[in-house]
Amino acid sequence: MFFSDIVGQDKIKSHLLGLVKENRVPHALLLAGSPGSGKLPLALAFAQYLMCQNPRENEPCGTCSACNKVSKLIHPDLHFVYPSKAGKEKVDSPDDAKADGQEDLLAIWRKMVLGNPYLDETDWLDAIDMRNKQSVISVATASEVIRKLNLKSYESDCKVMIVWMAERMNQQAANKLLKLIEEPPAKTYFIMVSENPNLIIKTILSRTQQIYVPPLSSSSIAIALTEKLGISPDRARDISRVANGSYRQALNLLNQSTSKYFEQYRNLMRLCYAKQYPNLIDWVDDISRLDREEQKDFLNYSLRLTRDSLMLNLSLENLSYLMGDEAEFGKKFSPFLGMANVNQVARAFTHAYECIAQNGNPQITFASMIFQLAKLIGPSGNA
Numbered sequence: 001m002f003f004s005d006i007v008g009q010d011k012i013k014s015h016l017l018g019l020v021k022e023n024r025v026p027h028a029l030l031l032a033g034s035p036g037s038g039k040l041p042l043a044l045a046f047a048q049y050l051m052c053q054n055p056r057e058n059e060p061c062g063t064c065s066a067c068n069k070v071s072k073l074i075h076p077d078l079h080f081v082y083p084s085k086a087g088k089e090k091v092d093s094p095d096d097a098k099a100d101g102q103e104d105l106l107a108i109w110r111k112m113v114l115g116n117p118y119l120d121e122t123d124w125l126d127a128i129d130m131r132n133k134q135s136v137i138s139v140a141t142a143s144e145v146i147r148k149l150n151l152k153s154y155e156s157d158c159k160v161m162i163v164w165m166a167e168r169m170n171q172q173a174a175n176k177l178l179k180l181i182e183e184p185p186a187k188t189y190f191i192m193v194s195e196n197p198n199l200i201i202k203t204i205l206s207r208t209q210q211i212y213v214p215p216l217s218s219s220s221i222a223i224a225l226t227e228k229l230g231i232s233p234d235r236a237r238d239i240s241r242v243a244n245g246s247y248r249q250a251l252n253l254l255n256q257s258t259s260k261y262f263e264q265y266r267n268l269m270r271l272c273y274a275k276q277y278p279n280l281i282d283w284v285d286d287i288s289r290l291d292r293e294e295q296k297d298f299l300n301y302s303l304r305l306t307r308d309s310l311m312l313n314l315s316l317e318n319l320s321y322l323m324g325d326e327a328e329f330g331k332k333f334s335p336f337l338g339m340a341n342v343n344q345v346a347r348a349f350t351h352a353y354e355c356i357a358q359n360g361n362p363q364i365t366f367a368s369m370i371f372q373l374a375k376l377i378g379p380s381g382n383a
């Protein structure tokens with residue numbers, strides 16, 4: 001990874017390069033900040049710069065064998081630690097690691113990071129089937145780190161260990177790593193990445209140089225979307241405005257900017273406005289054919305759009321998260337969703353959601369919902 005691949009964060013990039021130029025790279029570095037700000041990409045670019053055989057002034061060369069291997073995350077002197085299932089507490093040999101599924105994890109890790117280095121913990125836990133489960137950096141992982149770092153370097157004159165989500169280290173793992181950080185093997189660099197450094201034990205923090213990585217500015221996100229992904233400046237601006245300083249969030253929004261439920265919502269609102277009851281009955285038939293989870297998703301989506309249209313009605317555009325077609329429709333439709341009726345409209349969606357969640361009959365539920373909505377929305381409604 002090159003520094004130029006990373007969105008924004010110019011100050012942090014020059015700070016990291018400055019550490020190398022002034023020959024004061026600390027043994028332990030912590031990049032801390034909110035999700036999607038680019039901590040892991042910065043760690044990767046910095047690792048590549050440290051390991052490159054022929055670094056240029058502000059970038060690794062990109063062509064030496066170290067660069068080649070680091071960019072594929074397969075350099076034998078570049079190690080990764082990440083949260084996973086709390087498993088066997090002892091991994092002594094690579095064979096044990098294999099048996100413990102560590103090798104599989106590493107393959108998933110490489111694929112995920114190469115696909116999107118802006119991944120967050122949820123993406124990772126989904127990929128390893130650990131969502132909603134307790135994940136840790138366990139003492140077994142820490143022991144494995146120590147074993148690897150005590151080996152002599154294979155190919156590079158330095159070794160780099162990236163500890164991702166360092167706050168997930170449990171007490172024993174942290175204590176093990178602490179020893180290593182206190183007396184690091186020569187030319188060994190720890191780069192820790194954390195969203196919540198307060199959860200890391202103080203003794204590690206006190207031996208670590210901390211760098212705060214701020215959320216991205218919306219202009220950096222917009223420029224990256226346009227330059228890297230060819231997104232039109234208007235759409236890039238819309239997305240960056242609601243991405244909350246996170247490039248990962250921006251990429252997510254890009255992929256799902258118009259929900260598959262948008263057409264259904266728009267039809268529903270138009271038909272209610274026009275009181276076209278025969279068409280509304282057809283609409284009920286259509287939505288009743290979806291499965292129950294999809295019906296619930298649709299109702300949640302409708303609630304969100306209704307809320308955001310109200311924000312537009314109140315000219316609180318900054319509080320609306322609508323983009324593209326949704327925003328256009330929301331603006332046109334917002335005059336019909338005001339303080340006078342929005343609560344009742346929201347209640348109609350919520351009530352339908354509860355009925356569907358409790359296995360109510362979809363035909364009856366949605367039919368009752370459209371009659372309420374048709375009364376509430378439109379020229380003769382309460383708006």
Ligand SMILES: [Zn+2]
Nearest residue numbers: 052061064067
């Ligand atoms: Zn190189």
